[in-house]
Amino acid sequence: MSNSFTHSLGIRHLVCGSCNGCEHEMNALTNPFYDITRDGWDVVASPRHADVISVTGPMSAAMREAAQRTLAAAPAPCLVLAVGDCAAGEGPWAGAPDAGRGAGIELGAAVVVRGCPPTPDAIRQGLREASLLIGRAAPRADPADEPLPEELPAR
């Protein structure tokens, strides 16, 4: 029982002014190829269940307080994962009116994944770093290294 949850990772995602490009790449993490649920990772609906708060976007003024309250509601240890250049304080909206310093920068991200948008592989690597930082067991190797399943027989 004690080892049953060593790989688990609850991820609560926050959109803080993103263009949704980063979200499209994050969505790929739950497709049959990346399938992060096989690592014991899952997207959770509440910060109360989160080990990682992933954030995208430059931090819009409208989201700032909600993001801070979400982070405050998460139990320790909970890390912030900045996904994308905007969250890292750069990207196309840096310096725009109502754009903050980057959602990840403002919330003290422990891991930053760069790219506009970053690839699912890069985001997965960031999650892997976050899981190790909070003392979870290393998840499986890169899914691209795994052999593809046999073709299904023709009917």
Ligand code: SF4
């Ligand atoms: S990093 Fe690029 S893809 Fe991601 S939210 Fe910013 S502009 Fe959109």
